[in-house]
Amino acid sequence: MNNITLPKPHKITSVIHETNAEYTFRVECDAETKHGQFFMLSIPKVGEAPISVSGKGDGWVEFTIRKVGRLTQGIFGLKSGDTLFMRGPYGNSFPVDEFKNKDLLVISGGTGMAPVKTILNYFYDHSEEIKSVNLISGFKDVNCVLFHDELEKFKTKFNTIYTLDNSKADGFETGMVTEHIKKIPLNTFEDYNVVIVGPPIMMHFAAKELLANGVEESKIWVSFERKMSCAVGKCGHCKINETYVCLEGPVFNYTKAKDLLD
Structure with missing residues (x-):
């Protein structure tokens, strides 16, 4: 049985430093994602947070994340090739x-x-x-x-x-x-x-x-x-x-x- 609340590992393929406080992470992902949906991103033993999709393409999604807490601080320490845990997509979308x-x-x-x-x-x-x-x-x-x-x-x-x-x-x-x-x-x-x-x-x-x-x-x-x-x-x-x-x-x-x- 598929557990919809179980995060799965995904490989980060690139990190863009948008500003000092916001980075964009491109992650390998084959899930069909609609405009406006979000994923739950997590680091084991650190935490989990909802992040909207800021970009998507064939086999990848992007998340633009602001450094505001313990989890996002941990995500900012990740680099290309590292693993980010995700579940989703969730929510409805723009029509x-x-x-x-x-x-x-x-x-x-x-x-x-x-x-x-x-x-x-x-x-x-x-x-x-x-x-x-x-x-x-x-x-x-x-x-x-x-x-x-x-x-x-x-x-x-x-x-x-x-x-x-x-x-x-x-x-x-x-x-x-x-x-x-x-x-x-x-x-x-x-x-x-x-x-x-x-x-x-x-x-x-x-x-x-x-x-x-x-x-x-x-x-x-x-x-x-x-x-x-x-x-x-x-x-x-x-x-x-x-x-x-x-x-x-x-x-x-x-x-x-x-x-x-x-």
């Missing part, structure tokens, strides 16, 4: 098929860029399947910017706005992502969707700004970052009201997400 042949606005904050990057790469590679892609991506400062090469790549096909919270740098606007939503020509879109991923407070105010600009709740999709423990709906650590985020999420339409408050 990418519903996004096709429409306009798409993606708003990300900080490491919230990681869970949406596979969507962006998909439509970069399949631009004939989307009317337009509009990307607002915000970072605290220039030292916190992730995925430099892909941000440059996205400029060639997407309408992009990259912004720093309170500082200036070449190629970046200044201000919170909410301040730049008005620059997107939402009133010219016949049919569209909006994806927001980032810190909860950022998602809250970005959604409010979108609603103030006439966007319908049903057009907005968000992804919740929660402390998943079992990832299969048994422990209740990720439960909000009666909703198990690990099972029904982490992706939610805003019509439901607006009521998911701790």
Whole structure:
């Protein structure tokens, strides 16, 4: 019998130092993974944590990880050729098929860029399947910017706005992502969707700004970052009201997400 909670060893094939606090690990993995899903990553006798997939391809997945605790500190000590234990993928996904042949606005904050990057790469590679892609991506400062090469790549096909919270740098606007939503020509879109991923407070105010600009709740999709423990709906650590985020999420339409408050 297959034990869905049993981690299995996977080989790390490369490590990219995105910033001083975030690394991207590419890991051998044949599991079919959908946009927005997550895995539970672990080191024996150290711990386990949920990490969203930031990249995927034939026989591999990538995770962009921030150093914030004992487990991630241990993962940062791993290198190409080492073993990382994983189980998954878990959770639901962004409805990418519903996004096709429409306009798409993606708003990300900080490491919230990681869970949406596979969507962006998909439509970069399949631009004939989307009317337009509009990307607002915000970072605290220039030292916190992730995925430099892909941000440059996205400029060639997407309408992009990259912004720093309170500082200036070449190629970046200044201000919170909410301040730049008005620059997107939402009133010219016949049919569209909006994806927001980032810190909860950022998602809250970005959604409010979108609603103030006439966007319908049903057009907005968000992804919740929660402390998943079992990832299969048994422990209740990720439960909000009666909703198990690990099972029904982490992706939610805003019509439901607006009521998911701790």
